[in-house]
Amino acid sequence: MFASLLVVTLGLCYCRQDSNQTFLGIPQLIGPSEAVLGLIATFKCVVPNHTKNESVLLQLFNKDKDTWLEHRTTLTSAPTVSRTHYLRVVEGVKEAHIVVPSGPVEFFQGQSLELLCEITAGNNVSYKWLQNGRLISPSPSLHLSDNRLFISRTTSENTGYYTCMASDYFNHTVLSNSTSPDVEIRVKDVVSAPNISFTVLKEDSYNYSAVVTCESASGTRPVTFSLYNRTELVANVTSDNRRAVFKLPLVLDQYSGELQCNADNGAQAAHSQWLPFEVVSVGGPVTMHYDSDIGENFAVIGLRLYCKAAKGSHPRYQWFLNKTLLRDRGSFYYVVDQPPERSILLLSVGRSSAGTYRCQVSDSFDNATAMSSGKRYLDKEVLNRLPVLVVAVVFGCFTTLILLVSVCYCVGVVYNGGLEMERMAVAYEDDLEICEYGEDAGVVRSARGGEFDQTSEASADEWPQIAEQKKTLEDETFEAL
């Protein structure tokens, strides 16, 4: 590499006396140990103690180039020779350039990278590396030594423009430097596993399409997405935004196999999960039930209303209060959709939340399929009266039983009293009918003192969000009360 390195064993100062064999002292060669190429360096050859009036021949030899030994053998008198003096000729550094021994400048993360900074001329050179103009310092995964840069495990952060700067020093200062041209290194991220989902598009009254979306969160672009069913490649596309959309014909209520997306950006392909390719249209009945949160004094302060359709893979749920659509959240409610299973309406019980509730389910791709649940009037009084009512019913049933037993025992004994009791029994049976009519089992259950079981049951499958929201609602309720 340092072909032009000029370490010259300059000078063997050689002295010869022409006339006589008089002893001459050992000559001394004095000069700099380094010199810059092209500049003048001064050397002295001194013969000490030479006081006699005699002529002395002094010669300077380059030990590497001159055949000084031959000179000596032809001499008649004995010459004296100085010690060898080394001269380093410092040459300006020239044409630094980066060499990538590993080959490609574009590769995937995790591979190692080696860069060498080479120069065509220069010595006593030191090297600096820059990435995008900023000085690179060593780190556990990045080693710098002499003219070499080595990264053991590359990441996409190592992508950039690399330059090296070679400087050579003379007398402890930079004599010259040379900066290499840029080399662009591209470290690509392996694409992450895509997710897959689809929405349904109603083309006209007969035809539906599935719009399948595959998306990867990370990975260097472009990415080629391929959509497979269990048997073959359905479609493929190369995307510049890590996202691909495929449109497939769709038949409702028919199982059409499973779909999977593959994403590939040159390393190994990443697969999505298998997605059942089936759209079940919404079907009834649509049921609405609720459970309640009991505050102090056993008053109902919060409600969770659940809406559920008997079937449907792409349902859209809507909640109505007095014919007004309740969107997302309001001052006293919050809608939590858990598609496709159900939707939850969280309510704080107060004056503003009183009214008639119902929920409606339709196919998300077709409003025409809307189906409604039964209606239910809810307010504070209704909710808090219910336990009293049921207590009355239970009490009524119990009383009726006692009365019937009494009637059995006392039949024919007290005729007038028996007649009255029968009338009472009829009245209590009416109450019982109300109890059975209530399609909402939750009401009966909660009234039977199962609130605590229910509450814990509900909290088991609550989302953290709901729990949080419930708390908020309770707080709001406290304020409202």
Ligand SMILES: *[C@@H]1O[C@H](CO)[C@@H](O)[C@H](O)[C@H]1NC(C)=O
């Ligand atoms: C050398 O010196 C000696 C005296 O020291 C003298 O006699 C002789 O002539 C000299 N020789 C020459 C060649 O000058």
Ligand SMILES: *[C@@H]1O[C@H](CO)[C@@H](O)[C@H](O)[C@H]1NC(C)=O
């Ligand atoms: C020079 O001469 C002195 C005395 O005359 C002597 O001591 C010294 O060693 C000599 N130097 C050399 C380099 O011959």
Ligand SMILES: *[C@@H]1O[C@H](CO)[C@@H](O)[C@H](O)[C@H]1NC(C)=O
């Ligand atoms: C040295 O020798 C030359 C002739 O060879 C003479 O001219 C000169 O004067 C001498 N010098 C001394 C100091 O002896």
Ligand SMILES: *[C@@H]1O[C@H](CO)[C@@H](O)[C@H](O)[C@H]1NC(C)=O
């Ligand atoms: C080296 O540098 C010093 C000052 O930094 C200077 O005095 C000296 O002359 C220099 N030597 C050479 C050989 O250039």
Ligand SMILES: *[C@@H]1O[C@H](CO)[C@@H](O)[C@H](O)[C@H]1NC(C)=O
């Ligand atoms: C050679 O270079 C180093 C720095 O790389 C410097 O410290 C040293 O002084 C240089 N040698 C000379 C003789 O200048």
Ligand SMILES: *[C@@H]1O[C@H](CO)[C@@H](O)[C@H](O)[C@H]1NC(C)=O
């Ligand atoms: C490199 O050399 C140029 C002149 O050739 C000089 O301006 C620059 O400061 C030097 N850079 C360094 C880091 O020594």
Ligand SMILES: *[C@@H]1O[C@H](CO)[C@@H](O)[C@H](O)[C@H]1NC(C)=O
């Ligand atoms: C929709 O279906 C009808 C008949 O079922 C067919 O003739 C028509 O081409 C379809 N349209 C589209 C856009 O697929």
Ligand SMILES: *[C@@H]1O[C@H](CO)[C@@H](O)[C@H](O)[C@H]1NC(C)=O
């Ligand atoms: C799929 O992944 C992308 C990127 O991480 C994300 O933005 C998107 O919400 C995901 N979609 C689904 C349906 O999970």
Ligand SMILES: *[C@@H]1O[C@H](CO)[C@@H](O)[C@H](O)[C@H]1NC(C)=O
């Ligand atoms: C998938 O892409 C390749 C080129 O990348 C193309 O030759 C092939 O026809 C494509 N297949 C489908 C089903 O689009």
Ligand SMILES: *[C@@H]1O[C@H](CO)[C@@H](O)[C@H](O)[C@H]1NC(C)=O
């Ligand atoms: C896969 O798709 C092709 C057409 O794209 C279809 O002919 C084939 O029946 C499908 N296979 C399955 C298992 O769905």
Ligand SMILES: *[C@@H]1O[C@H](CO)[C@@H](O)[C@H](O)[C@H]1NC(C)=O
């Ligand atoms: C809903 O209607 C009832 C009467 O049917 C009324 O008392 C209640 O205030 C209404 N609620 C809202 C929020 O408008």
Ligand SMILES: *[C@@H]1O[C@H](CO)[C@@H](O)[C@H](O)[C@H]1NC(C)=O
């Ligand atoms: C279906 O509902 C959406 C959103 O509520 C609305 O924008 C659209 O116009 C409705 N379409 C029909 C046919 O009612």
